[in-house]
Amino acid sequence: MNYKEIFSKINESLNQTKDSGKVASYIKELGNVDPTKFGIHLTTVNHLHYHFGDSEEKFSIQSIAKVLALVLAYKLEDEKLWERVGVEPSGTSFNSLFQLEFDKGIPRNPLINSGALVISDILVSHLNNPKKDFMEFLKNVSGNSEIDYCQRIAESEKLTGHRNAALINLMKSFGNIKNDIDEVLDFYFNLCSIEMTCRELSKTFLFMAAYGVNPYNDEIILSVSKSKRINAILQLCGFYDEAGEFAFKVGLPGKSGVGGGIVAILPNKYSIAVWSPRLNKKGNSSKGIKFLELFTTETETSIF
Numbered sequence: 001m002n003y004k005e006i007f008s009k010i011n012e013s014l015n016q017t018k019d020s021g022k023v024a025s026y027i028k029e030l031g032n033v034d035p036t037k038f039g040i041h042l043t044t045v046n047h048l049h050y051h052f053g054d055s056e057e058k059f060s061i062q063s064i065a066k067v068l069a070l071v072l073a074y075k076l077e078d079e080k081l082w083e084r085v086g087v088e089p090s091g092t093s094f095n096s097l098f099q100l101e102f103d104k105g106i107p108r109n110p111l112i113n114s115g116a117l118v119i120s121d122i123l124v125s126h127l128n129n130p131k132k133d134f135m136e137f138l139k140n141v142s143g144n145s146e147i148d149y150c151q152r153i154a155e156s157e158k159l160t161g162h163r164n165a166a167l168i169n170l171m172k173s174f175g176n177i178k179n180d181i182d183e184v185l186d187f188y189f190n191l192c193s194i195e196m197t198c199r200e201l202s203k204t205f206l207f208m209a210a211y212g213v214n215p216y217n218d219e220i221i222l223s224v225s226k227s228k229r230i231n232a233i234l235q236l237c238g239f240y241d242e243a244g245e246f247a248f249k250v251g252l253p254g255k256s257g258v259g260g261g262i263v264a265i266l267p268n269k270y271s272i273a274v275w276s277p278r279l280n281k282k283g284n285s286s287k288g289i290k291f292l293e294l295f296t297t298e299t300e301t302s303i304f
């Protein structure tokens with residue numbers, strides 16, 4: 001399939017309508033991004049690469065990194081992990097507080113902020129030097145030693161992270177956070193600050209299309225069963241209160257971030273990363289979702 005030609009054709013049709021939405025500004029540093037950026041990179045399980053636009057430019061992957069933290073926590077804890085976090089779609093925005101009180105401090109899933117904070121707490125418990133050890137894991141998974149945190153973004157988020165502070169304090173009161181709150185928040189803000197290009201992001205997530213096998217060294221990152229389960233969580237929870245809409249329109253497991261990135265996976269075929277910073281009302285990339293809807297329709301490659 002000539003994906004590159006399809007990217008270009010879809011881009012032309014998207015250019016017929018005005019790009020809607022707003023760049024995230026609740027983290028000051030994210031507000032400085034050029035809203036017209038648009039990049040795509042698709043990597044097939046046979047290591048073929050197709051790209052378009054600003055695919056080689058680094059951007060803040062934000063919540064997409066929650067998936068990689070979840071993968072490591074699942075490796076370390078096995079099924080015990082699900083005693084502290086659920087696997088149900090939340091139907092609420094990513095930083096919502098109200099369900100957590102009702103659910104006695106157990107987040108509905110690991111991809112909303114409360115869930116990712118519990119996952120961060122688990123990693124802080126397991127890892128000797130959490131930020132350094134997590135980055136080593138990520139460099140191995142991605143086959144790329146160039147990936148890193150962005151101190152500027154992490155510091156900027158710390159200044160306005162009041163909802164995350166509220167979520168973690170509430171969970172601590174229910175006994176679902178074991179470590180020092182500031183240490184866990186620091187890990188979480190750094191996690192969200194990781195920067196990648198579309199090419200790096202697509203390559204990093206290729207193991208999720210390869211049933212958990214690292215395509216760069218054949219190492220088993222996740223068992224087939226665990227990789228199926230993580231993809232199921234992506235399908236049901238990857239876009240918060242827009243997860244149903246994303247399944248309905250795109251039909252792939254995926255994850256968004258407020259930096260405007262989206263990664264989506266077609267098992268046994270490809271991993272695709274898209275970046276467009278303007279977000280819709282649900283906090284997901286507006287053009288990114290429209291592009292993926294047209295792409296899976298045109299290529300008939302949804303999982304359904």
Ligand code: DON
Binds near residue numbers: 157284
């Ligand atoms: O916790 C936050 O507010 C951000 N660092 C991550 C949010 C995010 O990317 C939500 N996803 N669409």
